[in-house]
Amino acid sequence: xxxxxxxxxxxxxxxxxxxxxxxxxxxxxxxxxxxxxxxxxxxxxxxxxxxxxxxxxxxxxxxxxxxxxxxxxxxxxxxxxxxxxxxxxxxxxxxxxxxxxxxxxxxxxxxxxx
Amino acid sequence: xxxxxxxxxxxxxxxxxxxxxxxxxxxxxxxxxxxxxxxxxxxxxxxxxxxxxxxxxxxxxxxxxxxxxxxxxxxxxxxxxxxxxxxxxxxxxxxxxxxxxxxxxxxxxxxxxxxxx
Numbered sequence: 001x002x003x004x005x006x007x008x009x010x011x012x013x014x015x016x017x018x019x020x021x022x023x024x025x026x027x028x029x030x031x032x033x034x035x036x037x038x039x040x041x042x043x044x045x046x047x048x049x050x051x052x053x054x055x056x057x058x059x060x061x062x063x064x065x066x067x068x069x070x071x072x073x074x075x076x077x078x079x080x081x082x083x084x085x086x087x088x089x090x091x092x093x094x095x096x097x098x099x100x101x102x103x104x105x106x107x108x109x110x111x112x113x114x
Numbered sequence: 115x116x117x118x119x120x121x122x123x124x125x126x127x128x129x130x131x132x133x134x135x136x137x138x139x140x141x142x143x144x145x146x147x148x149x150x151x152x153x154x155x156x157x158x159x160x161x162x163x164x165x166x167x168x169x170x171x172x173x174x175x176x177x178x179x180x181x182x183x184x185x186x187x188x189x190x191x192x193x194x195x196x197x198x199x200x201x202x203x204x205x206x207x208x209x210x211x212x213x214x215x216x217x218x219x220x221x222x223x224x225x226x227x228x229x230x231x
Contacts, residue, residue, distance in 0.1 A: 106155060
């Protein structure tokens with residue numbers, strides 16, 4: 001059972017454009033939603049994260065939008081740059097007592113062309 | 115060390131052989147995770163260690179897979195009688211704690227790429 005569905009699988013955006021990646025989750029117990037960025041040959045690195053008590057979080061050019069009722073969240077990259085070209089993974093987990101394993105989406109390969 | 119260190123970075127083995135993959139987490143991180151990354155399949159949870167608690171092995175795909183963590187630090191993932199479908203990148207991550215603030219902030223290593231011929 002895939003608990004976090006991510007789309008699109010790949011995305012090509014021109015420099016300066018907006019990149020949008022969407023994720024949907026099933027488990028209503030999830031209360032922590034991070035995005036990880038992975039460059040070739042490297043491990044994923046935390047980019048930005050949100051908790052469901054807010055609908056949006058912005059850090060520089062990166063924004064997470066969160067819709068609790070729809071069980072969806074998305075990553076927006078404003079003014080996309082070639083250096084943003086990477087694979088992006090959304091994830092979700094519970095917090096509090098118990099296991100903290102992150103459940104990841106299948107990833108989106110973003111290519112930003114000059 | 116400054117980051118999560120994994121070795122080997124690349125491993126090519128023949129079907130049926132056993133392999134060991136090593137992870138050295140960030141000093142002071144009590145939680146350690148193993149994930150498997152296959153092409154087009156995202157990151158698949160394998161196992162989680164937190165301090166001296168019994169590990170969460172719920173993600174191990176078969177009894178050919180096992181992992182241990184000695185002294186609360188270094189971890190070894192062992193795959194016995196490797197199969198071609200085991201070919202993947204095996205990622206290790208650590209975090210400051212399994213509970214409380216920062217528990218979910220995982221720092222990943224660069225991974226061990228396993229190729230089973």
